[in-house]
Amino acid sequence: MHADPAVEVTALVKRYGDKTAVDGLSLAIARGTVTAVLGPNGAGKTTTIETCEGYRRPDAGTVRVLGLDPVAQAARLKPRIGVMLQSGGVYAGARALEMLHHTARLYADPLPVGPLAERLGLDSCGRTPYRRLSGGQQQRLALAMAVVGRPELVFLDEPTAGLDPQARRATWDLVTELRAAGATVVLTTHQMDEAEQLADDVAIVDRGRVVAQGSPDELRGSEALLRFDGPPGLDLAGLRKVLPDRAAVTEPSPGSYRVEAELDAALLAAVTGWCAGAGVMPDRLAVQRRSLEDVFLDLTGRELR
Amino acid sequence: MTATDLTPRPGAAPVGRMLLAQTALETRMLLRNGEQLLLTVVIPTVLLVLFSAVDVVAVDGPGKRVDFLAPGLLALAVMSTAFTGQAIATGFERRYGVLKRLGATPLPRWALLSAKTGCVLVTELLQVLLLSAIALALGWSPHGDPLSVLLLLVLGTAAFSGLGLLMAGTLRAEATLAGANLVFVLLLLAGGVVVPLSKFPDAVRPVLELLPISALSDGLRSVLQLGGGVPWADLGVLAAWSVLGLAAAARFFRWE
8 A cells, every 4th residue: 555645736726717616625535445526516626636646837836647747747747647537538439339449549558358358247138339439428438438448547527427226236236346355446426426435535526626524424414403392482402501502593484493513322312301291291202413415515506506 | 237346547648659649539530520520521522433434624834634633633632631521629628628627637738739730631641542432443644742742731730730729719619610612712712722823813922821731732733733842832831831730729729
């Protein structure tokens, strides 16, 4: 195992005209991990990834990928990385397997094309021209092209966007196996369950910066939400007195109560005990840990943009 | 499902293998494309046969009609492949992210461009063989030094490639498609391919003579039809277009 990170982005700035796409973003990605980069549309995810891939030159800051400068040392870096773009990348008239074979020929020691195509379900459409493949088949071909050269670092930009559940599962399996085999995987996604299932590390990007990074568990934290229904207008001040100081108690709509706190059995007992004392039956009592989606929406806001 | 050993074993293929694979792929893509074949094979062939057999255009110079037409259509073949075909194909490759995606592989950019040149040369070789065979069957009697012909074809290819790549690398794919076809038709009519430049008014002829297609067709004709020596003036015009076109393409080409 290498101690130095697979990817190290420091204070990256990238502008397009007067629009700042990436605004001082810093991110370190450890080798041998799966990292999910999350963020609303336009947050700067793709720009950051494409800077790591050597497509864009930073306006400020530094990017090191496998210890190399992706622009100045591109010739040394390219053979070691695998890239899946968000879309396209294949000749319209090329057949699926033909393109995969061709990509394999550009590497010294590629994966056997047949088994790779088979496990991604590309064997049945192998002779179909790219322009006639379904969206899901095009995605799977792009994924196969990203890994066929046996890269040690793989960048996948929204690898499961538009995939059916089977193909999504096949993609997840491949990512998990890549990590088990010692490769590093960096992926962007809008699907929180994907990040929770796959990623060792999650970086949430918003307005061109990393606003949070950590394992899914770390990001979700130990905070949890306890909800119950009861008669409207309960004495919340009384309830607060029996709970730890940091607990937040609210009645967002009449008769519907929320307790947000570091949740443990004692806290649950305190709430139900108080209810019993007040002669209230807590109806539809439910304990819910914060999901990654809650964390994401809290950090990046709920409004559309 | 077969278990795949995904252990990283990164490395680039030897550059010769990459170059060969890329050239083969580009050539297959071109030969599989119906519109490209129409442009590079069908149109020059039809024009050669039609205008040799039917007296619809007044030809120039000694010999049979085909002796005037064959060099012009060889020039058209070079333009159709190196300029029109290459511009359209490359424009759409850029549009569909093919150039971008290849940029993330170990294939160096110079090797990608060399593969494109290789594909153009292979296609031109097939065109020259086909058109020459048809022309000979129609009674063509070519003269002159084959080396001069080769030099003209190579410089013509360089000139048209530069212009084609300049167009593909700067315009939208749809604009390249329309523009490259329009230029093809205009140069076909006004570049001495089937209509002798002597038929044009004196005022425009000196301008038309500076077009790369005119230099190529005139140069080929001066050797193949008239048996003349090395056509330095035409080679000079083609060399100038090559330098201008390739330099501008290198300067302004955008990969995405």
